Amino acid sequence: MSFEETEDHRAIRDAVAAVVQQFDDHYWSMKEEKAEFPFEFHQAMADGGWLGITMPEEYGGAGLGVTEAAIMMNEACKHGGGSAAVSSIHINLFGPHPIVVFGTEEQKKRWIPKLVSGEDKVCFGVTEPDAGLDTTRITTFAKKVEGGYIVNGRKFWTSTGQVANKIMLLARTTPIEECKKPSDGMSIFYTDLDKTKIEVKRIPKMGRAAVDSNATFIDNYFVPDEDLIGEEGKGFSYILHSLNPERILVAAEAIAIGQDALSRAASYAQDRVVFGRPIGQNQGIQHPLAENWIDLESALNMTMKAAWLYDNDRHCGAEANAAKFLGARAAHRACEQAVFTHGGLGYAKEYQVERLLREVIVFRIAPVTEQLILSYIAERVLGQKKSY
Incomplete structure (x- = not known):
């Protein structure tokens, strides 16, 4: 590998810097003080095409690699925005990966372009209060019913849940005691985050007030079959x-x-x-x-x-x-x-x-x-x- 930054990589840095530098210290201080999501920054990055840097070109993305994404995020973060800036767009770069790799063609066409354009905002529902980093011990359960699943459970540290309209949700579809391995029996869904039916409660925290973190309470929430990504029970391997x-x-x-x-x-x-x-x-x-x-x-x-x-x-x-x-x-x-x-x-x-x-x-x-x-x-x- 070469340590010299290529012309294309310098172009990424320059283009991202041109967007980010429109948002000065006053902007980020105001967002911090008001605990307000940086919608203007998020949309500016979407308008520049940066939310889809790792997404396939056929769905509106740039089809670039993690190297280019790392350069982009490094530049986006170093002009005063800090973690508030990158946390508003971070999940677009790695969160939808299961859709790209394991989703059907119909799912990719339905979901990815709206993420790239910024029309959809997604949060990640994986961590739970009593499981922490031991993801195999999650207890959120999706019970199979006609046409879909009924989900019950709790998620913790759900970033951007206050502004997101979509959630990437990991849930058990087979009880852990019925699985050969603890990592079996979990499935991943990409579905609507209907806050009239799901409670998303903001967590006051030390920093990054502009981008919310939440406790999420899911009770008898219906998720249709078409929102399951890949095979049932393979969700842990997908993430x-x-x-x-x-x-x-x-x-x-x-x-x-x-x-x-x-x-x-x-x-x-x-x-x-x-x-x-x-x-x-x-x-x-x-x-x-x-x-x-x-x-x-x-x-x-x-x-x-x-x-x-x-x-x-x-x-x-x-x-x-x-x-x-x-x-x-x-x-x-x-x-x-x-x-x-x-x-x-x-x-x-x-x-x-x-x-x-x-x-x-x-x-x-x-x-x-x-x-x-x-x-x-x-x-x-x-x-x-x-x-x-």
Whole structure:
């Protein structure tokens, strides 16, 4: 693989930057303060064709790879929007993957163009309050009835549920005790999110207030047969196809927040004069920022390696997980150092770095914890026995 960014990749960066830079710090501060979804940003990205960057061309997408998606998301995140910006469009890049791979031709024609255009907004209904990262233990159940399924259950951390009109829903269709393996007996549906029948309750949280997270309560909700993706009982294996791309994109996004924070800190260090000299002239300020750059660039290289492996049909589980681990940690350190570099003003909302710090922390937790990543590397790369 080459470390040189191609002309096409630079064109993606430039085009995305041209869209994103229309939305300044004031815009994102206002969305944060009002806890209001960035509809204008979402539509601008849709109008630019970016919501379909990984979707097949025959359904209105660009048909590009995870490498291009990672470049796009990194650029979309580094101009002040932070996780609020990318969380509003993130699921379009990996969430519909089961539709693309396992959906029928009729389903693809019916669903994908509306996602690409921004007409439909989708949320992801996988995580549950009592299952957490152990997805095999979900209890949301879809009972087969004439013409479809009756679904009952609870989902947690359903992002964009307040604005979404569609939900990608994972539910059990066979009780776990009747399955040969815990991962069997789950099915995946793409269906309407009818909030007159499904309660979607917003969760107040530390950061990223502009993009909602929710507890979702599903009681006796009918899902038609035509909204089942692929074979009944194969849903868990279907969502595994999107895990490595998701980790790669999350890494690219986290790194971008760190890059944004570092850029702000470096500029402030040049401008802020104390004791007759810019504070950036002091090694006590310079060296931590230099370390931040080293960490972020190293994480970015791992991210792009993972993306290259994925796009070339190579095994990339270790690299994708490592990219997410390194990217989230490097970004968190950079945001923290940006606050420290600004001193007391780093605590002020005007300078944005406190918001970036609050928003970046979630990348160390979701969509997979650092501890599970380390366990994965220990087992799959280093040959150690399973520890949990």
